[in-house]
Amino acid sequence: xxxxxxxxxxxxxxxxxxxxxxxxxxxxxxxxxxxxxxxxxxxxxxxxxxxxxxxxxxxxxxxxxxxxxxxxxxxxxxxxxxxxxxxxxxxxxxxxxxxxxxxxxxxxxxxxxxxxxxxxxxxxxxxxxxxxxxxxxxxxxxxxxxxxxxxxxxxxxxxxxxxxxxxxxxxxxxxxxxxxxxxxxxxxxxxxxxxxxxxxxxxxxxxxxxxxxxxxxxxxxxxxxxxxxxxxxxxxxxxxxxxxxxxxxxxxxxxxxxxxxxxxxxxxxxxxxxxxxxxxxxxxxxxxxxxxxxxxxxxxxxxxxxxxxxxxxxxxxxxxxxxxxxxxxxxxxxxxxxxxxxxxxxxxxxxxxxxxxxxxxxxxxxxxxxxxxxxxxxxxxxxxxxxxxxxxxxxxxxxxxxxxxxxxxxxxxxxxx
Amino acid sequence: xxxxxxxxxxxxxxxxxxxxxxxxxxxxxxxxxxxxxxxxxxxxxxxxxxxxxxxxxxxxxxxxxxxxxxxxxxxxxxxxxxxxxxxxxxxxxxxxxxxxxxxxxxxxxxxxxxxxxxxxxxxxxxxxxxxxxxxxxxxxxxxxxxxxxxxxxxxxxxxxxxxxxxxxxxxxxxxxxxxxxxxxxxxxxxxxxxxxxxxxxxxxxxxxxxxxxxxxxxxxxxxxxxxxxxxxxxxxxxxxxxxxxxxxxxxxxxxxxxxxxxxxxxxxxxxxxxxxxxxxxxxxxxxxxxxxxxxxxxxxxxxxxxxxxxxxxxxxxxxxxxxxxxxxxxxxxxxxxxxxxxxxxxxxxxxxxxxxxxxxxxxxxxxxxxxx
Numbered sequence: 188x189x190x191x192x193x194x195x196x197x198x199x200x201x202x203x204x205x206x207x208x209x210x211x212x213x214x215x216x217x218x219x220x221x222x223x224x225x226x227x228x229x230x231x232x233x234x235x236x237x238x239x240x241x242x243x244x245x246x247x248x249x250x251x252x253x254x255x256x257x258x259x260x261x262x263x264x265x266x267x268x269x270x271x272x273x274x275x276x277x278x279x280x281x282x283x284x285x286x287x288x289x290x291x292x293x294x295x296x297x298x299x300x301x302x303x304x305x306x307x308x309x310x311x312x313x314x315x316x317x318x319x320x321x322x323x324x325x326x327x328x329x330x331x332x333x334x335x336x337x338x339x340x341x342x343x344x345x346x347x348x349x350x351x352x353x354x355x356x357x358x359x360x361x362x363x364x365x366x367x368x369x370x371x372x373x374x375x376x377x378x379x380x381x382x383x384x385x386x387x388x389x390x391x392x393x394x395x396x397x398x399x400x401x402x403x404x405x406x407x408x409x410x411x412x413x414x415x416x417x418x419x420x421x422x423x424x425x426x427x428x429x430x431x432x433x434x435x436x437x438x439x440x441x442x443x444x445x446x447x448x449x450x451x452x453x454x455x456x457x458x459x460x461x462x463x464x465x466x467x468x469x470x471x472x473x474x475x476x477x478x479x480x481x482x483x484x485x486x487x488x489x490x491x492x493x494x495x496x497x498x499x500x501x502x503x504x505x506x507x508x509x510x511x512x513x514x515x516x517x518x519x520x521x522x523x524x525x526x527x528x529x530x531x532x533x534x535x536x537x538x539x540x541x542x543x544x545x546x547x548x549x550x551x552x553x554x555x556x557x558x559x560x561x562x563x564x565x566x567x568x569x570x571x572x573x574x575x576x577x578x579x580x581x582x583x584x585x586x587x588x589x590x591x592x593x594x595x596x597x598x599x600x601x602x603x604x
Numbered sequence: 605x606x607x608x609x610x611x612x613x614x615x616x617x618x619x620x621x622x623x624x625x626x627x628x629x630x631x632x633x634x635x636x637x638x639x640x641x642x643x644x645x646x647x648x649x650x651x652x653x654x655x656x657x658x659x660x661x662x663x664x665x666x667x668x669x670x671x672x673x674x675x676x677x678x679x680x681x682x683x684x685x686x687x688x689x690x691x692x693x694x695x696x697x698x699x700x701x702x703x704x705x706x707x708x709x710x711x712x713x714x715x716x717x718x719x720x721x722x723x724x725x726x727x728x729x730x731x732x733x734x735x736x737x738x739x740x741x742x743x744x745x746x747x748x749x750x751x752x753x754x755x756x757x758x759x760x761x762x763x764x765x766x767x768x769x770x771x772x773x774x775x776x777x778x779x780x781x782x783x784x785x786x787x788x789x790x791x792x793x794x795x796x797x798x799x800x801x802x803x804x805x806x807x808x809x810x811x812x813x814x815x816x817x818x819x820x821x822x823x824x825x826x827x828x829x830x831x832x833x834x835x836x837x838x839x840x841x842x843x844x845x846x847x848x849x850x851x852x853x854x855x856x857x858x859x860x861x862x863x864x865x866x867x868x869x870x871x872x873x874x875x876x877x878x879x880x881x882x883x884x885x886x887x888x889x890x891x892x893x894x895x896x897x898x899x900x901x902x903x904x905x906x907x908x909x910x911x912x913x914x915x916x917x918x919x920x921x922x923x924x925x926x927x928x929x930x931x932x933x934x935x936x937x938x939x940x941x942x943x944x945x946x947x948x949x950x951x952x953x954x955x956x957x958x959x960x961x962x963x964x965x966x967x968x969x970x971x972x973x974x975x976x
Binding site: 267269308316321322323326329330332334337338476479571575583586 | 638685750752754932938943
């Protein structure tokens with residue numbers, strides 16, 4: 188037909204994703220350090236980016252990042268995992284039990300295995316039976332602490348150095364320090380120069396006394412990103428989380444990919460638990476809600492690994508630095524950084540037309556500045572609430588930019604489409 | 605249709621009973637593996653109830669759990685998952701305790717003091733839940749995530765306010781809100797032979813339960829809640845404003861959550877909110893609402909079961925078994941009951957399909973018989 192040839196097919200216009208060139212990222216990071224440096228010099232809060240503070244931040248951030256990665260894997264396959272906290276608890280127990288007897292790496296392995304079992308339980312209940320994901324997660328969070336404390340009382344009470352609620356101490360995995368670089372950077376850091384000392388402090392924090400498990404965590408984030416977005420397995424796994432019935436119609440075994448996802452998710456949660464134990468000991472209540480902070484980091488990062496890692500870094504920073512900095516000045520100065528970030532958000536949101544959101548951000552920024560000027564230090568209880576408040580804020584202000592996997596939390600039945 | 609009615613009750617009871625039996629089996633296995641005698645353990649747990657003190661403690665506890673379960677169930681009825689009951693009741697109990705402990709309250713008549721305390725608690729609970737409702741309605745934020753965040757924030761706000769610099773007083777080694785003076789609490793019922801009294805606020809749970817049942821079954825509002833829960837599109841089509849329902853259900857849920865701490869505050873011996881105030885009841889409420897299927901009477905049974913298990917835990921220590929065995933049982937009961945409900949639901953669908961097939965087949969054979 189001739190009429191057909193006249194139909195003009197307009198190619199679908201894709202909104203170009205704003206991906207900045209590496210040089211631009213470098214510029215942003217440099218500008219960020221410069222701002223932090225200015226705030227440090229102005230307020231005199233050296234622990235804002237001292238090497239010790241950075242080390243404390245890394246130690247606090249790694250379990251959060253692993254928990255976030257755990258959530259990312261399962262939610263990308265459409266299984267909401269509220270039970271990360273419980274699986275982490277199982278991980279702490281496994282690491283404690285094996286760790287004190289056969290060394291830290293055995294502890295890590297058993298922690299991962301215990302987490303994996305938790306993930307399998309979640310898979311059995313949500314995928315095979317088809318129970319609501321959140322209910323299953325809540326149940327796991329009830330079961331895990333009871334089970335571990337029961338076993339702890341039986342197995343650790345009579346162990347040398349153990350107790351009713353704690354295992355014997357466990358030795359640490361290897362830690363890496365770059366020998367001469369660390370000292371040299373330390374000298375520069377002590378000078379207190381603008382920018383240079385800050386950069387030295389941050390690099391020193393990353394190259395001094397760095398746990399092998401922290402490196403493993405970083406590798407896992409990179410590898411996860413690669414698998415999920417660059418391999419066939421990852422594509423199928425994500426398709427199961429976006430449109431399971433479409434995936435099914437193309438011959439993808441949805442059950443299998445969902446199971447793979449929850450097993451990896453459980454293992455990562457177990458690893459997060461093991462990270463807390465290795466070098467210390469198993470203690471009842473050790474996870475302290477980090478599983479939920481990990482979930483928050485994942486949402487903060489819009490269900491993407493690097494965004495999640497940034498969230499984990501931010502939350503780990505507030506947690507680690509406030510514990511490290513006994514004077515409390517660092518967190519006080521941090522208020523200015525939060526205010527500046529919110530002002531940037533306000534400007535960006537205003538330019539993209541979200542005037543109300545911009546106004547709310549500006550008001551909160553003003554509140555932070557007022558809080559900074561009216562007080563000398565922040566109460567530590569409120570600093571601990573920061574990760575949760577920030578996540579709530581992000582969800583409230585930027586929810587139009589957040590997009591979770593489309594079939595996340597929905598129950599899949601074979602052939603039920 | 606007496607046959608189908610008895611079948612319904614039988615199927616309804618099958619799941620929870622099956623779950624309890626399953627949890628007994630699993631924990632028996634765990635006991636045997638860890639070198640204990642299951643009969644000894646369960647025997648010790650049952651014989652704990654020979655003491656009236658333990659029974660009364662369980663009833664008091666069940667009343668508290670029931671309030672939490674109703675708070676959760678109100679949300680569940682319309683597919684809202686209020687995980688935030690935990691934060692709501694702790695913040696509410698703390699602020700209500702502060703108000704009840706202020707000195708100007710002492711000059712007021714007793715009933716007014718109780719009323720003010722209860723109203724403050726309900727208002728705080730509703731307000732804290734209201735944040736999640738507002739975020740959901742205006743910004744589409746999932747109430748599951750926002751209430752998890754709000755729980756944690758509530759924990760730290762309570763910790764912040766519960767310092768001598770803020771609202772608390774130092775009482776020996778314990779930090780607590782100022783004690784409620786004489787007349788600000790409600791009387792308790794003492795029994796001979798028991799150091800534990802019966803809380804008068806068990807009555808509050810009964811009243812809340814009756815109101816919950818009546819609102820759900822007898823009012824337009826209750827109908828709208830159920831309709832929205834079953835099918836949001838159908839609800840919208842019949843003129844129900846879903847946003848309005850979300851806000852009101854969440855506020856109600858929060859208000860009931862605010863009451864959870866009241867039996868302990870107004871009947872308890874400490875008469876204040878302190879570091880020892882019970883935590884985690886919000887999550888217990890979720891479990892009890894699930895076990896009782898959000899049914900006003902079903903939740904009474906599950907609350908009693910839960911509290912009974914809790915009270916028998918101490919007896920386990922006597923025979924050398926860690927008390928956490930009870931927590932494990934509770935965890936397994938929740939997990940297996942939701943699994944069992946799912947299977948019962950599917951089995952019911954199969955039975956219904958059979959009934960329909962039978963009903964459709966019957967006139968056909970009749971017609972065939974007449975023609976023949």
